[in-house]
Amino acid sequence: MLELHHAGLSSCSKKxxxxxxxxxxxxxxxxxxxxxxxxxxxxxxxxxxxxxxPTLVHDDKVIIESTVINEYLDEVFPDPPLKPAxxxxxxxxxxxxxxxxxxxxxxxxxxVWTRFRLxxxxxxxxxxxxxxxxxxxxxxxxxxxxxxxxxxxxDEAFKEAFARMEYVYDRCERTxxxxxxxxxxxxxxxxxxxxxxxxxxTGLRPELIASRARVRDWHERMMARxxxxxxxxxxxxxxxxxxxxxxx
Amino acid sequence: MLELHHAGLSSCSKKxxxxxxxxxxxxxxxxxxxxxxxxxxxxxxxxxxxxxxPTLVHDDKVIIESTVINEYLDEVFPDPPLKPAxxxxxxxxxxxxxxxxxxxxxxxxxxVWTRFRLxxxxxxxxxxxxxxxxxxxxxxxxxxxxxxxxxxxxDEAFKEAFARMEYVYDRCERTxxxxxxxxxxxxxxxxxxxxxxxxxxTGLRPELIASRARVRDWHERMMARxxxxxxxxxxxxxxxxxxxxxxx
Numbered sequence: 001m002l003e004l005h006h007a008g009l010s011s012c013s014k015k016x017x018x019x020x021x022x023x024x025x026x027x028x029x030x031x032x033x034x035x036x037x038x039x040x041x042x043x044x045x046x047x048x049x050x051x052x053x054p055t056l057v058h059d060d061k062v063i064i065e066s067t068v069i070n071e072y073l074d075e076v077f078p079d080p081p082l083k084p085a086x087x088x089x090x091x092x093x094x095x096x097x098x099x100x101x102x103x104x105x106x107x108x109x110x111x112v113w114t115r116f117r118l119x120x121x122x123x124x125x126x127x128x129x130x131x132x133x134x135x136x137x138x139x140x141x142x143x144x145x146x147x148x149x150x151x152x153x154x155d156e157a158f159k160e161a162f163a164r165m166e167y168v169y170d171r172c173e174r175t176x177x178x179x180x181x182x183x184x185x186x187x188x189x190x191x192x193x194x195x196x197x198x199x200x201x202t203g204l205r206p207e208l209i210a211s212r213a214r215v216r217d218w219h220e221r222m223m224a225r226x227x228x229x230x231x232x233x234x235x236x237x238x239x240x241x242x243x244x245x246x247x248x
Numbered sequence: 249m250l251e252l253h254h255a256g257l258s259s260c261s262k263k264x265x266x267x268x269x270x271x272x273x274x275x276x277x278x279x280x281x282x283x284x285x286x287x288x289x290x291x292x293x294x295x296x297x298x299x300x301x302p303t304l305v306h307d308d309k310v311i312i313e314s315t316v317i318n319e320y321l322d323e324v325f326p327d328p329p330l331k332p333a334x335x336x337x338x339x340x341x342x343x344x345x346x347x348x349x350x351x352x353x354x355x356x357x358x359x360v361w362t363r364f365r366l367x368x369x370x371x372x373x374x375x376x377x378x379x380x381x382x383x384x385x386x387x388x389x390x391x392x393x394x395x396x397x398x399x400x401x402x403d404e405a406f407k408e409a410f411a412r413m414e415y416v417y418d419r420c421e422r423t424x425x426x427x428x429x430x431x432x433x434x435x436x437x438x439x440x441x442x443x444x445x446x447x448x449x450t451g452l453r454p455e456l457i458a459s460r461a462r463v464r465d466w467h468e469r470m471m472a473r474x475x476x477x478x479x480x481x482x483x484x485x486x487x488x489x490x491x492x493x494x495x496x
Contacts, residue, residue: 049419049422058336061336061339063336063339064343065342065343065346067342067346068339068342068343068346069339071338071339071342072335072336072338072339075335075338076335087320087323087324088306088309088311088320090319090320090323091309091311091316091317091319091320094313094315094316094319095312095313095316098313098315098316098349101346101350102349102350137415138415139408139411139412139415140412143408160387160391163387164387164388167385167386167387171297174297
């Protein structure tokens with residue numbers, strides 16, 4: 001029995017939902033509303049001490065971190081395989097799953113939190129806001145919450161986020177010269193990990209992809225996959241992310 | 249034929265050196281002097297586009313990122329195994345190798361760069377310093393270089409680094425209630441990944457470990473391992489890190 005606790009169209013949730021769908025696995029979906037801070041409720045924090053989404057529950061086993069979840073799914077349900085058969089191909093794949101986690105995710109948080117969370121945090125009274133900070137286990141997120149409420153991210157933070165994504169696009173462009181997928185000849189967890197970020201930044205900064213023909217072609221091929229269409233489109237499992245009400 | 253390009257006693261270099269030694273593998277050691285920016289020379293950047301250490305070369309294969317290198321080594325040289333046999337044990341292991349990369353490494357950079365690099369960067373003239381920044385591929389590192397030169401890390405940055413390590417120690421303390429090692433019953437890549445950070449922070453902030461009996465016991469057991477003693481002690485392969493000459 002597989003259960004996924006996730007936030008639908010959030011980038012890390014998409015990663016694990018896509019992995020499940022590419023493997024044709026059925027699972028019970030538990031949607032968490034990030035705007036209601038359902039990922040910071042005590043019961044969820046017992047499953048996931050970082051207070052982030054997604055979390056996989058497989059029988060009695062609890063697996064956290066989308067990258068770790070996807071490696072787990074591929075080990076337990078190897079058909080179809082989403083890792084190269086040779087260790088050096090797997091290493092190449094892991095360089096990209098790691099880059100998605102360490103470069104692309106923090107970069108995406110800057111514009112996404114600004115668009116979807118700024119108004120919400122600024123509309124809270126002090127006590128309510130401090131309660132949210134208090135229930136946030138990861139210090140980076142706490143600092144970012146405070147920065148947002150204090151007036152949004154700085155121009156410097158935006159510049160840094162876009163510079164980080166330029167680097168990611170460059171690395172993808174370079175590696176796609178060697179094969180149609182990020183880890184070479186086959187579709188792998190690397191493509192799954194990077195797609196939500198490349199897709200989101202393509203919407204935010206079209207020039208990033210316009211100047212990189214191989215990434216553009218890869219993005220088009222990825223978005224045409226049936227499992228990607230199911231995962232990235234709003235659905236009952238993954239409702240459209242609505243903007244928080246603006247401050248009156 | 250195995251070759252490791254590394255910086256000896258730097259934390260990520262220790263991780264891959266320790267993995268090699270725990271497996272009893274022989275390799276050709278290429279020491280890079282970080283103070284001379286040998287990791288930013290064009291020839292090295294061709295091997296490792298991030299301009300960081302270590303890099304493993306195995307026959308014609310180039311593997312970067314210490315965490316990825318260690319998974320690769322365990323797949324290619326599985327004896328003795330350094331990953332749990334069951335997928336959920338491996339998932340638990342990967343949560344900790346990821347935590348070492350994403351929480352502990354950035355936390356350690358703050359005190360370490362302050363101690364070992366501040367004087368060097370401040371002693372450089374503008375042109376030399378900008379040359380160093382220019383050859384630094386990763387934007388976080390560029391920003392940190394500039395912050396250092398402009399007057400060192402802020403009190404806030406130190407507070408954040410120590411808060412991050414408190415969180416890491418807490419997570420280790422909690423998981424060690426379930427078994428003698430971070431991933432449970434066996435010594436794994438999780439212990440290898442976390443040890444350089446826990447060891448360094450124990451020197452910097454002894455109270456972190458003094459109040460956590462299981463981490464203290466784990467740290468003592470780890471440091472008694474012969475491969476750890478070889479890896480963490482200065483040697484011809486890993487010269488003692490010397491302080492850069494202070495500004496006159």
